[in-house]
Amino acid sequence: MAVSREVRRRICLSFVRTMGTDFAFPRDDCCLLWSNESFPVPVDTSLTAAREQLESVLTHVGKRPIVFRGIAVLAQLHADWIEMGSPGELDSAEIELALWTAQQCAEFEQMELDGWGHRYRADMDVAVRTAEALSRGFLSLSWRPVVDVYGGSSALYHSLIATAGPIPEESRSDAIHESVYAPSLERLGLARLWDRHLLRKTLAILRQRPGLRLGIRLSTQSARCDHWWSSVFSALHSEPMLASRLVVEFSASGVVSELEAVRSFCSRLQSLGCRIAVRGLGCRDGDLAIVHACRPDIAKVDPSFLRRARSSEFGREGLQEMLSLAGHLASHAVVDGIEREEDMRLALRAGAQWVEGAFMDGAKARRGEA
Incomplete structure (x- = not known):
């Protein structure tokens, strides 16, 4: 009430x-x-x-x-x-x-009844803190480049990672990282408000940096051609050069209740000139359904394949095979999770052209740009 x-x-x-x-x-x-x-x-x-x-x-x-x-x-x-x-x-x-x-069609997902009240309160606490950080301008952005494994001078694009907070006077002053706020917002059905804000912010950065290509991570829950995205679609339609420098990323592990809605959303973005990426390829059974829905231009192999490749020949074969599959599913295949020089050698051996990870980060944090 x-x-x-x-x-x-x-x-x-x-x-x-x-x-x-x-x-x-x-x-x-x-x-x-x-x-x-x-x-x-x-x-x-x-x-x-x-x-x-x-x-x-x-x-x-x-x-x-x-x-x-x-x-x-x-x-x-x-x-x-x-x-x-x-x-x-x-x-x-x-x-x-x-x-x-x-009325909106209900989105049904399997929910564990045990402890749901505690989980709801914890998720809502994260959602409220995230919303307060956004409203007050406490947003940190890091740009992680997707680079040519052979040392090309330009990046395919920079994948944008956002962190909310911290709010200075808040007693719990820790920043809220994507691994925390993303699942909480999705469970509450609130991911779209955050995603819309972040996408509009990304467009503003692209306008300021004409030579930059940026990728933004959206929840599959946000992938609907509805009123939340009206101003974004209008901007992309009126500024095609802007759209051509935007990559929209979806996680292969994302929960999708309506694959056709995801297909329509991705097709709309691609028709406006944007590119679609799917990250975490191979992280779970059934993720090819999201690939089928998104029809991505870029496919990122899940970092778990690279971790397994460090320890055994079996793991190295798995990385090579998954990279080959990614190359068949998209125009550009990326090995994600490069953390050290050994990982670069493994990616080269597997046949990679594009790589991403902390090892070549050069990620420039930009604070207070909400």
């Missing part, structure tokens, strides 16, 4: 002119917002402006934690358009039918 009330308050404060004609909330978990002077919806043939208006509602309402009795949470939001009459002309059956038609 407290979360719903705060969501309604934020909508009314910024997007409602007159309560009686612009806004209604037939159920506690959903509301209806009509186009009005505070929420104008210019209709054009592409509906781009209308989609970006919905994007503004989602981000404005969802970006800040909601606090009730000392507990902070982030709301998972969905919005869509539907044609309806004015509030006074609708009966309850029409409203219920409209809301049922417009």
Whole structure:
């Protein structure tokens, strides 16, 4: 109830002119917002402006934690358009039918019931701290180059790794690394808000650095052609040279509930000129389904193959075979996880052209660029 009330308050404060004609909330978990002077919806043939208006509602309402009795949470939001009459002309059956038609399809995933409450609270704590770090500009970016194993002068691109925080006055001052915030946000269904912010930040960096090619890691949960991405798609469409320098990465280990949605999202990005990469190839059974959905331009072999190659001939054969498979699945195959000079020799022996890892990092941390 407290979360719903705060969501309604934020909508009314910024997007409602007159309560009686612009806004209604037939159920506690959903509301209806009509186009009005505070929420104008210019209709054009592409509906781009209308989609970006919905994007503004989602981000404005969802970006800040909601606090009730000392507990902070982030709301998972969905919005869509539907044609309806004015509030006074609708009966309850029409409203219920409209809301049922417009609702988002549920994403079902297997969840362990034991200890779910503790896990939910821990995940939400991470999500809130991440959101607070973003809102206050405490974001650290590291660029990890994907380089030619033979020492070419230019990188294929730089893979961007983001860290949230720390917030200076926070008692728990540790920064929140991707390995912590990414799974928490995914389990809560909140990855899209973070991914959108990071992608927009990446586009800003690309505008500032015309010679740079950057890769950004997105959750497969974010791979939907919906209103969250309206402004991003518009920017990529209007700036094709910008799009050509952007690589969007997905993890082969990501949980995917709708492969067709991932296919549509990746195809949309590629049609705009972006490249798609899949990292962690071979890390689990069934990851070829994500490769099939993404149709990547770049495939990164999981670092576990390189670790096994250090200790046995069997491992070295496995690295070579996985690298060969990656080369068949994408235009560029990358050996990931290079940590020492020995790894470079192993990658060369396996036939690699492109490598990535801490050994050749030169990663330049950029702080406070949220």
